[in-house]
Amino acid sequence: MRLAAILAAALVAALPAFGAALAQAQLPNPENIQIGLSTDRVAITADFSGADLTIFGAVENADPLINRQGRYDVIVVLEGPAKPVVVRRKERVLGMWINLDSETFENVPSSYSVATTRAFRDIAEPKNYKQLALGADNLYIQPADTTDDPVTIAEFTAALRERKKATGLYSERIGGVQFLSANLFRAALSLAPNVPVGTHRARAFLFRNGVFVKETSAQLAIYKSGFEQTIYRFANNHAFWFGVFAVGLAMLTGWLGRIIFRRD
């Protein structure tokens, strides 16, 4: 980005008249957006019960006039690793509620946390969000079998979003992005207690006067820390020995319990 700016400057210097005309015609104000994470790794420890993640960012080359009018808006998204998901629907059979129909979706973000400067409807037209697939309701969720009935797919897609919101994995914070100065902003996103581990992607979208200008992204690794990670790895990579260990621990606990609380 800096290199691009220098090149542009050189061009303007070499061809003043042409360059100025070009800049005015096409790039009156080539705004840019940058974000930085205070950490690129978040550890989940034994007492993890959700957390707030703060992302700082800056709008470069902001037009002072638009800035004064407060017509710059920022939407920050933290997207969890994509996974396939099966959505099932219960129906009443013989008086019992039983899973009957199901729909499989590919590449569903496991979590999706959004922070915005204002309410979505005050920032841009709905069609802009659709184009950018921005916001939990506009995320494109791809069914594994596209030949299924569109009505059914729509129903299960809606249910998937609703379930994700209900478990706190898809969340929205209106006003979660605040401008600290003319150019600097801060976004507060929430990490749910059940936030999935893996590589998350933070994306920031800049809007000017309701028009999308620029997007940037950064990566964030969420991982289980020390002890939890060790256990999880052990359970997955050495599943058999993990089972043997679990059995040994149970026998040891039973035996110690007998010694400590001897009753016969």
Place this chain on the structure above:
Amino acid sequence: MGIYLPIAELSANILVLLAMGAAVGFLSGMFGVGGGFLITPLLIFYNIPPAIAVATGANQVIASSFSGALAHFKRGTLDFKLGTMLLLGGIVGSTLGIYVFALLRAIGQLDLFISLLYVILLGTVGALMMVESVNAIRKSKDGAAPALKKSGQHNWIHRLPLKMRFRASKLFVSVIPVLGLGAGIGFLSSIMGVGGGFIMVPALIYLLKVPTNVVIGTSLFQIIFVSAYTTIVHSTTNQTVDIVLAFVLMVGGVAGAQYGAKAGQKLRGEQLRALLALLVLAVALRLAFDLFVRPNTLYSLTGIDGGHL
């Protein structure tokens, strides 16, 4: 106070888990049962994914049965040969159960199947126990001595082929019902996360006519090894044993069991059985309630293999 369960991948309250373990331990000490049939439903009520509740329950059963088993091993009050035959059947049943478990999980019917099995089994066993203990209480009030079945009585089981001699039990019976009983309990162990003592003990006494002095020891012998096998196979195929969860439950459980055993000595046999029957019926009713009452949401999400996300 939260504790992160690394396999279930969620936070739970450690005090609630300890209390749960202690309460079940208390009851299991009082009634002399493993408590797996209480732990697994309680974990499911506490929103632990059923697949993890079952595998972790099987692991917890080992701890609660082990100290009791040690006492029986020491006293020699078990039929090693009978226990081994039950165990052989148990391993076959448990292996079959694990396959059924994975299959049901993939088609999204595991939770239903677990609940149904619990409702049917606990409902039946609870009702039978209730009838039996109420009759016993009534008879003892009338002053009449409880009518015991003659031990020499033979039933259809004794007419089956492939007979085998079990010296410690003074039995000469076909191995078919022994292996079948073991296999049935093994199957339940891997699908329900129970030890199966609540079925094994009456079956040994009433069906096979095993002398009561070796019944508990033999049953515990089979339960420990089948639960151990089930835990290892669940861990290997499904990675659903949450050792942190299991350990917290075990600690609460072994402590609670000691107090339960003391409390149990103060109550009479029939009363104790009537209480246990009530408890078993209550758990069955609670699970049935969830099956028949419209859930808050009709939709649920799972991973592609049916596992939690």
